[in-house]
Amino acid sequence: MKQQHLFALDIGTRSVVGLVGTPGELQIELVAFERQEHHTRAMLDGQIHDVTEVAGILKAVKERLEKKTGPLHKVAVAAAGRALHTISATADMDVYNRGILTPNDERALELTAIQAAQQQLATSANILHPANYYCVGYSVVHFALDDIQLKSLVGQRGKTAAIEVIATFLPRQVIDSLQSALSAAGLEMDTLTLEPIAAINVLIPPTMRHLNLVLVDVGAGTSDVAITRDGTVIGFGMVPYAGDEITEAISQRYVLDFNVAETVKRQLCGKNKKISFTDVLGMTHKVASSEILDGIRMQVAELAQLIASQVLALNTSTPQAVLLVGGGALTPMLPEALAQALDIPAGRVGIRRPDTIEGIKNIPASLCTPDLVTPLGILNLAGGRTLNFVNVEVNAQPLRLFNIGNLTVADSLLAAGIDVRTLHGRPGMGITVTVNGETHFLPGSLGQPGTLHTNGQPVKFDHPLADGDQVTVTKGSSGITPAPALSELISVPDPITVLINDTLIEIAPIITINGQHADTGQPLADRDTVICRLPSILGDVLLSAGIQPQPVVSHYTVNNAERAYSIYPVYTVNNEPATLASLIKNNDMITTGKPQLPTIGDVLGLEQRCDDSITVLFNGSPCHIPVHRFTITMDDKPATLDTPAQPGSKLAHHVISQWSPLISDVLLAADYKPLLSDGPVTILLNGRSTEYTAAVNEGDRIEVVTARNANTAG
Incomplete structure (x- = not known):
């Protein structure tokens, strides 16, 4: 038999209050009231601790009411506010490519924030079994677009949208204990509300x-x-x-x-x-x-x-x-x-x-007390039937949602643990590559949006949800991250042809990715550094041709110590001497020849330099006089700095002395050899007569005067 009355129970810590009303077109007529205090501390802080004891009180209240109203089977109840957990959460979303924002975008951001709150709850170290909680309500604190706070995002355009919400969660065991006590009392939970919501419903419309x-x-x-x-319950x-x-x-x-x-x-x-x-x-x-x-x-x-x-x-x-x-x-x-x-x-x-409650009439003076606000609120909400459970399916998964009014498809996705962001299809990640020092940015492709259907019909997030609805969700597909080949980014230069030692060779471009040799078809990844160029100097051309420009190394023994000396081959480009840094162009002729033997001076690192001698004028002509004396031998035989150094030879270099040159050294350096017919010889140093042992300095004038020269002058 269908229950003709509305039955509400307020199961409090101190007592249980039962109200029965008859629903009318506009108001509920209160017809019966019962109250009974708990015999023991069966409830603490609004939570049922002794289900059997509480069930006995519920049954006693129910039976006394039934004597006045007839059978009561279904009841409206409220969960205690102490069991709630309120969490503040934020979320943001990149909306740069979305154009003008829609209510659907705003709703998606709200659900993202709720899921962030659920994540906070799930990872909380202060809450036991956080997975047993689910969201029973939330309110938006504010929206923001590019750090500017707004009341709504709809119709706006920007780069980054953000939101802050307050979400409220209820543990499942609260409902489980209520259901157990009601079932033991022969009652079925018809609607469920929260005690603070019931009180607000009465006093704050x-x-x-x-x-x-x-x-x-x-x-x-x-x-x-x-x-x-701001028109809502914020927490x-x-x-x-x-x-x-x-x-x-x-x-x-x-x-x-x-x-x-x-x-x-x-x-x-x-x-x-x-x-x-x-x-x-x-x-x-x-x-x-x-x-x-x-x-x-x-x-x-x-x-x-x-x-x-x-x-x-x-x-x-x-x-x-x-x-x-x-x-x-x-x-x-x-x-x-x-x-x-x-x-x-x-x-x-x-x-x-x-004293007066919209929707309930005939409230006796005995019930106009502060502690009857919540029971009357529960009865009033039972009449509206806005707070109950809704049974739906999401992708064939049965769900029982706590209905706090205006349930939407979005609420079912939230309860099913579906990340609403996956329905949009994220764009693929872009990549940045550097080619020959120039940076290229390649965006990813756009994602494909998912679909939402209720009972086979396409819907949006805010579509109302009814008991028995079947929701089907197809997640969006994300965009693709690009992986282009080098040939898709730049024009790869054509090879050149050169003639090396009478052999025609094609020289291909040099291609490296992150320093490793690659080809034009190799896919590129984010942050790759690419080099693609034609060899332009002789050294690179020879390497591309498979010729390693390596010096010829000769070994010597210098003053009883081993020494190695390296010398590169002889190169020519178009019959002109060249180095490894010489520029090369298409159709050039290149030759590589054996290197010439180094001189002893090259191996020893010595050469005749101006600062190793002084210069004087001998009989009006410049004459260079060494300032030090040394001996050089190769394989124990006298040699000079210009002597070619044979590989494997034994070289010796010894400095004999260092001195200030004398007149005799000048004559020796000038290779002066007087003749007997010249007669007596007079040596003049800077115009004055001097001896063979006189020292000379840079710039001195030395003249040799013979008797013949003197007679001729006379």
Whole structure:
């Protein structure tokens, strides 16, 4: 039999609240209400710890309601906000070649950021079993295009688009424990929401979400925080400090049972000036309310400070107003302490009650309390049926998606772990090569986009998703990285022909890639350095012809030490002497001949130089006089510096002395030989008579005067 009523359960840390309403055309009519507190600590901080105990409470509440409404099988529930993890993530995308950006591009960037958040969650060292979490909602903080922040990318054009989002994740075990407890109570989960979302749905409708508002649900074990701004819910948070800490402070101060301390705390909200209670020793006390309030003032301030810190961490600035709900919202002095901690006017922090809720009628006064906000929100959302599970298939893989409203194909891709960037088909990587010192950039080819189909029809990322839809994804193909041959980049020069030693030889261009010999068909890779040129000098031409220009090495023994001497062959180009650096052109004639033997002076590194002698004038003619004396032998025979040095010969070089030349040395160097007929000889040095042993210097004038010369002159 089809259930005629809407059934909502708020499974809290302290108690379970059940509401039943009858759906109408515009509103839900509230017809039944039940509440029951847990007998034990079966739940801690909003999480079910004892499924059997909680299931018993759920069953008891259900049975009492059924007496008023008839059978109840399906139920709407909410998961605790304490189980959420909120992660801020960013992503960027190269959009240089995309032209004007579309909503599809914007959506793809959003999903890329969500996947980045999932990656952060998966690699977090602070979260156990991160793979068991999935995204239940996100909001965009801002877009940016080329470092300029924008509200939207649609219609824009640029190089790099970026986004920052806040993503919220829910652990699967939260739902599993809820399902187990419900199943044990004979109930089926019909819709699932989050407790902070349910409370916001009641108190902050979409028309108010442009305001920067904070909703704080102060429960027994935790204080859940939700924030709205710019038309959306921007984040959720949780403080592990709530009403129980205040109760614990009263219990410790007056040595009370915890449940007694809880009763004392609730009486502080009334008009009683004095409160009576009995401690664990059985002694009865009657204490002024003001004294008890003074005793918990520090704990209330601490609770307010922790909530304020969470609000500022999520909101990054002071909010416009704070709405307090939940049983802990009635904690004395909390609104004032929270206003002070946030540095906002006291009138901007208020306790909200569900006096009027759009979509629900006949709310009795007994239910207009702060702790009934969340249960009424769950019932209201159950009527809209916006938060439930959607079963779909992505590439034949069954998926069960948590529906937070307006599910799209993109959400199914996200749940399936498909990287949305692979649907675009990335362009191939470009390469840069250097040819003969000139840099060439070759872009990769463009990728081919993938396809998205739902139930066989082509769709886009933002296509709405319905229960039972079959999504088929074909990933895009990436572009190709170029691998061109050298002949595709430059015009390879034609070979030249030369005649070497009467043999006609074709000289091909020199081609190297990264210093290694290559051919024109070899594919090039990124950062390759290519040389492609015709040999232009004799040395390169000979190498290309297979002739290694190598010197002829001769070995000698010089002063009993081994010495090697190298001399290159004799080269001619077109019958003219040439060197290995001589320029060569097409049809040149080249000859290579045996090298000539070096002289002894070449081997010894000696030569007759001007600075080895001085110059004087002898009888009016220049005469060079050596300034040192040495002996040279080859194979023990006298030799000179100009004597050809035979390979393997034994050379000796000894310096005899170094001296200042004398007149006698001048006569010897001038090869002067006087005749007997000349008569007596007179030697003049710079016009003055001198002896054969007189020293001479650079530039001196030496004259030989004989008797014959003198008579002739007379």
